[in-house]
Amino acid sequence: MMFRRNFPKVLCIGLILAIAINLLVFYSRGTSQISLLGHKELQLPLSEREGEVVKRLSHLEADLQHLKESMKLALKQQESMNSTLTRVKVEVRSVQNAVKSTESEAQKRKPQKKLFPHSQLFKQWGDDLSEAEQQKAQDLFEKFGYNVYLSDRLPLNRTIPDTRDSRCLRKTYSSQLPSLSVVLIFMNEALSIIERAVTSVINRTPSRLLKEIILVDDFSTNEELKTYLDEKITLYNHQYPGLLKIIRHAERKGLAQARNTGWEAATADVVAILDAHIEVNIGWAEPILARIQEDRTVVVSPVFDNIRFDTFILSKYELAVDGFNWELWCRYDALPQAWIDLQDVTAPVKSPSIMGILAANRLFLGEIGSLDGGMLVYGGENVELSLRVWQCGGKIEVLPCSRIAHLERSHKPYALDLSPALKRNALRVAEIWMGEHKHMVYLAWNIPLQNSGIDYGDISSRVALREKLKCKSFDWYLKNVYPLLKPIHSIVAYGRMKNTLDRTICVDRGPVPGNIPIMYPCHEFSPQNVYYHLTGEFYVGPLVAEATAADHCLTDPGSGEKPTLEPCSEAARKGLHIHWDFKQEGAAVNRDTKRCLEIEKDASSAYVLVLQTCTSQVWELQHTVGSWGHAHAP
Numbered sequence: 043m044m045f046r047r048n049f050p051k052v053l054c055i056g057l058i059l060a061i062a063i064n065l066l067v068f069y070s071r072g073t074s075q076i077s078l079l080g081h082k083e084l085q086l087p088l089s090e091r092e093g094e095v096v097k098r099l100s101h102l103e104a105d106l107q108h109l110k111e112s113m114k115l116a117l118k119q120q121e122s123m124n125s126t127l128t129r130v131k132v133e134v135r136s137v138q139n140a141v142k143s144t145e146s147e148a149q150k151r152k153p154q155k156k157l158f159p160h161s162q163l164f165k166q167w168g169d170d171l172s173e174a175e176q177q178k179a180q181d182l183f184e185k186f187g188y189n190v191y192l193s194d195r196l197p198l199n200r201t202i203p204d205t206r207d208s209r210c211l212r213k214t215y216s217s218q219l220p221s222l223s224v225v226l227i228f229m230n231e232a233l234s235i236i237e238r239a240v241t242s243v244i245n246r247t248p249s250r251l252l253k254e255i256i257l258v259d260d261f262s263t264n265e266e267l268k269t270y271l272d273e274k275i276t277l278y279n280h281q282y283p284g285l286l287k288i289i290r291h292a293e294r295k296g297l298a299q300a301r302n303t304g305w306e307a308a309t310a311d312v313v314a315i316l317d318a319h320i321e322v323n324i325g326w327a328e329p330i331l332a333r334i335q336e337d338r339t340v341v342v343s344p345v346f347d348n349i350r351f352d353t354f355i356l357s358k359y360e361l362a363v364d365g366f367n368w369e370l371w372c373r374y375d376a377l378p379q380a381w382i383d384l385q386d387v388t389a390p391v392k393s394p395s396i397m398g399i400l401a402a403n404r405l406f407l408g409e410i411g412s413l414d415g416g417m418l419v420y421g422g423e424n425v426e427l428s429l430r431v432w433q434c435g436g437k438i439e440v441l442p443c444s445r446i447a448h449l450e451r452s453h454k455p456y457a458l459d460l461s462p463a464l465k466r467n468a469l470r471v472a473e474i475w476m477g478e479h480k481h482m483v484y485l486a487w488n489i490p491l492q493n494s495g496i497d498y499g500d501i502s503s504r505v506a507l508r509e510k511l512k513c514k515s516f517d518w519y520l521k522n523v524y525p526l527l528k529p530i531h532s533i534v535a536y537g538r539m540k541n542t543l544d545r546t547i548c549v550d551r552g553p554v555p556g557n558i559p560i561m562y563p564c565h566e567f568s569p570q571n572v573y574y575h576l577t578g579e580f581y582v583g584p585l586v587a588e589a590t591a592a593d594h595c596l597t598d599p600g601s602g603e604k605p606t607l608e609p610c611s612e613a614a615r616k617g618l619h620i621h622w623d624f625k626q627e628g629a630a631v632n633r634d635t636k637r638c639l640e641i642e643k644d645a646s647s648a649y650v651l652v653l654q655t656c657t658s659q660v661w662e663l664q665h666t667v668g669s670w671g672h673a674h675a676p
Contacts, residue, residue: 162452163189167352182232187451188319188351190232196354198234198241202447204324205347205358207387210443211325219331220311221253223404225304227297228318229260233271235319235449242321244282251327253310257288257318260300296463297398298413298423305404305412314401319449321349329444330401333390338403339436341427343396344444351452361442363393365526367587368486369568370425370468372397375526375588390439394524395428399446410434411507414470416499420460422467429475432523434513461566465489470498474505476516479529481667486585488537488571490665528589532575535626535671537664538564539572539580541641542627547649551583551594557607559596561641561649574663576670578621578633582607595620596639598632603652605639626671627662 157176158164163183164176171179179191224243228236236257243255257275259267275286289303301315312334314327330342343364348357365375372395381391410430417423431438454460465487472480484491520527539549541561550562551569559582564570568584573593575581580596592609597618599606606618613620619634630639638656641649663671 163352165352166350167192183452185455186230186232187453187455188232188235188449189354190234192352192354193232193234193238196234196238198238199245200238202321202323202356203358205345205356205445206323206325206443210329210388213329213388213443215328215332216335219251219328220335220403222247222251222327222331223254223256223308223310223313224252225256225258225301225308225313225315226318227258227260227300227304227315228262228267229294229300230262230264230267230455231318233264233266233274236267236271237274239316239318239320239322240278240286244278244285246322246324247327251331252285254284254308255286256304256307257286258300258304258307259288259290260296261291261294294419295415296417296419296423298417298426299415301413301423302415305407308404311404312401313404313407314399316399316446317448319451320399321447321449323347323445323447326444326446329441333439333441334401334403337437338406340390341396341400341402341407341431341436341438342390342444343393343400343438343440344446345440345442346397346399347445347447349447349449351450354449356447361387361391361440363391363440364395364397364428364438365393365524365587366395366425366428368482368527368585369464370422370471370483371464372424388443390441392523393438393440394432394527396424396431396438398424399448400424400427406436410436410511411504414474414504416470416501416504417467418499419463419467421464422471426467426471426475429471429516429519430508430513432514432519433475433516434508434511466496466498469494469496470501473498474501474508479516479520482529482585485530485533485536485573486571488566488568488664491667526588528587530573530575530585532577533573533667534576535574535624535663535666536572538570539661539663540564541649542660542662543641544649549582549651551607557594559605559607559651561651572663574622574624578623579610580622580624580630581610596622598635598637598639598653600635603654605651605653624661626666627660629656629659630661631656 154169154171154176155173156164157173158180161180161183163180167189168176168179175191179189182190224247226236226239226243240255240257243252257271262268272288275288278286287307289307291300291303295303304315305313312331314330316322326344330344333340333342345359345361347359349355350357361377362374363377365373367373375394378392381389413423414426414430417426428438468483468487469489472483476483481491483489484494489496520529540547546563547561548564548570549572550560552558552560552562562570571582571584573581573585581593582596583594586593592611594607595610595613597606597608597613597620599618608616608618608620610620619632621633622630622639623633624630631637632639632653635653636656637653638659639661640652640654640657640659642652642654644650
């Protein structure tokens with residue numbers, strides 16, 4: 043505003059300056075006619091006119107000096123005004139942002155309507171989401187089985203806790219370790235999940251060791267995993283030339299074949315085959331490479347930590363070895379005493395099996411047959427490889443100083459019911475590798491031993507491989523590698539146990555915890571597995587795999603009318619009555635109490651199990667072993 047008020051004066055002085063310049067030009071040329079002087083002055087003598095000009099020029103010099111000072115002042119005032127205006131604008135924006143922030147915080151603090159109060163996604167996360175955000179997050183959760191909404195907003199290079207024992211940090215490794223190919227398997231993963239896995243591998247693997255990252259897409263249908271993923275790979279390769287490769291299956295081939303595809307494409311000394319929903323931790327690669335450099339026949343596993351599907355918070359898992367049950371489901375087993383006695387928490391741990399993530403000498407993995415491409419979809423391929431490694435001259439170890447965080451899923455959206463594939467793959471493993479103990483897999487899955495109706499594929503090439511490699515027996519494996527796994531050879535009947543009064547309901551394990559068996563509509567899940575032993579016990583529930591654990595035996599407590607389920611060894615110690623006489627389509631009579639297991643209707647007209655004086659009720663079990671229970675059986 044000050045500059046605007048002074049502008050006319052400045053303009054006037056500027057005009058005077060222009061006139062003065064013209065005057066000086068004319069004077070310097072010796073002109074005797076000064077047109078700017080008045081008529082009276084022109085009539086003066088030349089000397090007087092020159093003096094007048096000098097006088098006027100003196101005044102003009104003063105005006106010019108004044109003009110100079112005025113211009114400096116005006117410019118200074120303008121700069122001051124600009125600075126003030128800038129400061130005011132900044133302050134206004136600051137106030138506006140503060141108001142918006144306050145409004146945003148107030149909005150966040152405002153309770154939001156819960157659209158999905160029973161969704162697992164929102165149990166520990168998402169309180170501040172708007173309804174639109176909740177809907178988007180839930181839709182993604184149903185599609186992927188984990189929190190993609192959150193994943194898309196997390197940094198790709200986020201920091202995760204270093205979960206190694208402090209003694210691992212003191213270990214040193216050779217400067218001449220083998221090269222490493224990392225294979226990442228995926229099918230319809232979220233793009234941000236794959237990118238975070240790739241980023242973690244690049245950031246946490248020494249560049250001198252990491253030769254390549256191979257992505258294997260087992261026929262994904264997500265559009266973002268096509269052109270958009272290719273663009274991402276191009277960007278990575280601009281920064282790390284030739285590091286990333288992608289291979290896409292033209293049809294769904296399953297986990298085992300996808301892993302084989304990655305192994306076949308690998309060119310480094312060691313290949314690490316990982317899921318794409320992982321984040322490798324700091325120092326993960328060196329222990330793997332060093333151990334395989336020491337012994338090319340060892341197949342190794344890192345220790346897994348858990349990334350929660352909803353919050354993406356990492357939870358440390360304690361060190362354990364990898365095992366399995368008779369259904370060939372993976373599980374964690376206790377550390378072997380021999381390893382504990384070493385008193386070295388950094389030492390490799392002998393493990394009966396391996397999970398889906400593994401690393402091996404690339405050539406050795408080929409020598410023993412890589413993965414069985416005949417395993418379909420999902421499940422059992424890791425156990426198959428484990429048995430083959432141990433029985434055919436290799437070994438499996440878990441490395442305590444190598445840690446990888448694995449993202450759990452709340453559900454597997456790509457297959458609502460995996461049991462058909464799991465059963466089929468389990469039988470394939472049993473027929474190739476388990477010999478005289480293969481019946482345990484059939485019993486655990488409640489599959490008839492003859493004419494199962496399940497096509498587990500052509501196994502002739504795998505049997506030929508077993509003969510070629512001169513592999514040891516499964517019995518050797520149980521005795522020398524996995525003595526914790528307990529085969530049972532006294533079972534003579536198994537499956538669903540039904541009373542002829544109502545064949546739509548079956549004996550059921552009942553609520554857990556709890557020890558009261560019930561009658562429940564028949565289904566195909568393990569709580570309704572019943573196993574009758576030639577020695578007289580009824581096991582009810584899943585077939586327990588561990589030698590140190592106890593199956594649950596049906597008991598007659600001797601008082602009351604309700605049967606119970608107790609760990610068999612504990613029931614025998616307590617003097618409970620666990621032995622029963624039973625034949626197909628006959629009564630189930632307790633040998634000690636002589637009471638029968640029967641059913642009767644309660645007040646709600648539902649059948650319940652009771653122990654009472656025998657009537658004419660009879661039972662039948664779904665399958666029998668050999669000729670037991672048939673009319674001609676002894």
